[in-house]
Amino acid sequence: MEKIIVLGATGNIGTAVLKNLQNKNVEVFGGVRSERDFKKVQQFNAKPVLVNFTDQDSLNQALKGKQRIFLVTPLMQNPEFITQLVINSAIENNVKHFVRSTALGADVDGQIQMARWAGKSEELIKASGINYTFVRPNNFLQNFINFHSQTIKEHSGFYLPNGAAKLGMVDINDIAEVISIALTSESHYNQAYNLSGLALTNNEYANIISEVTNKKVSYIDVPEDKARESMLSNGMPVWMVNAMMELNYIMKQGWTAEYSEDFKKVTGREYTSAKTFFESNKNYFI
Numbered sequence: 001m002e003k004i005i006v007l008g009a010t011g012n013i014g015t016a017v018l019k020n021l022q023n024k025n026v027e028v029f030g031g032v033r034s035e036r037d038f039k040k041v042q043q044f045n046a047k048p049v050l051v052n053f054t055d056q057d058s059l060n061q062a063l064k065g066k067q068r069i070f071l072v073t074p075l076m077q078n079p080e081f082i083t084q085l086v087i088n089s090a091i092e093n094n095v096k097h098f099v100r101s102t103a104l105g106a107d108v109d110g111q112i113q114m115a116r117w118a119g120k121s122e123e124l125i126k127a128s129g130i131n132y133t134f135v136r137p138n139n140f141l142q143n144f145i146n147f148h149s150q151t152i153k154e155h156s157g158f159y160l161p162n163g164a165a166k167l168g169m170v171d172i173n174d175i176a177e178v179i180s181i182a183l184t185s186e187s188h189y190n191q192a193y194n195l196s197g198l199a200l201t202n203n204e205y206a207n208i209i210s211e212v213t214n215k216k217v218s219y220i221d222v223p224e225d226k227a228r229e230s231m232l233s234n235g236m237p238v239w240m241v242n243a244m245m246e247l248n249y250i251m252k253q254g255w256t257a258e259y260s261e262d263f264k265k266v267t268g269r270e271y272t273s274a275k276t277f278f279e280s281n282k283n284y285f286i
Ligand SMILES: NC(=O)c1ccc[n+]([C@@H]2O[C@H](COP(=O)([O-])OP(=O)(O)OC[C@H]3O[C@@H](n4cnc5c(N)ncnc54)[C@H](OP(=O)(O)O)[C@@H]3O)[C@@H](O)[C@H]2O)c1
Pocket: 007, 008, 009, 010, 011, 012, 013, 014, 031, 032, 033, 034, 051, 052, 053, 054, 072, 073, 074, 075, 076, 102, 103, 104, 114, 137, 138, 139, 140, 143
């Protein structure tokens, strides 16, 4: 049976990937930083492996005997540093397939920092000669849970600087489905998949949340300088605020609204709709 290791296994995407892989005919390992997190991967029948992906020796040990790897890094500066360490260990261990979650718009010459970071990781993997699959997600629908559920619960609203633009949003479970399909087949070698999700305006998202929760929820369009101030006063580092504000700028221009067929090509079905997502998760917003 093939051995797959998921790096970033305790995070949003990694957890969904483990969940998705548990019924496939593969042996799955979940990379965790601490023994405290063993249970988080064992609940999906994955075997925990201690790994620190900033440490080459630790990666070399973790990748021993694995045929395929999946890597997602948190939002960080210069993630290509981690990508290169994982490539080194993958070569050392004859790994045959590297699946990397990056971001929609990944491009070394991209207009925003997040696109360039994602593009650099992709370039390094391509140059390594290892079979790759890049999965490039748009903004996650789960951002509504992770970042806006509290204000929706307490103030019946969410605050974003996106104007009236349409914004593509994708369910993390859709992303994980594509990753799991790629990890268990050879037909997705050397492909990149743009997972755009379906695009609505924030007012339309607010209307759906209102409908499923049975209470009026509003989108408050925040001026860019206020959004920046608020992130800084919440303790977000300056590099992260700059990267987020660049992303917010292109979102406001409607650049993240373009539909990609890639999800349908890989899975044969349509993206999970915002309506379905909010219906399944309405308890977070009540
Ligand atoms: N949010 C969005 O809408 C969106 C959209 C498109 C793309 N993205 C991109 O998606 C990525 C984030 O994905 P996510 O939300 O799944 O990430 P996440 O929830 O932050 O998870 C990051 C994972 O990396 C692990 N990790 C961090 N440092 C580590 C280290 N030194 N050694 C081993 N493991 C380590 C974390 O483990 P611990 O549990 O130990 O911390 C966790 O499992 C970012 O690159 C972001 O730019 C996000």
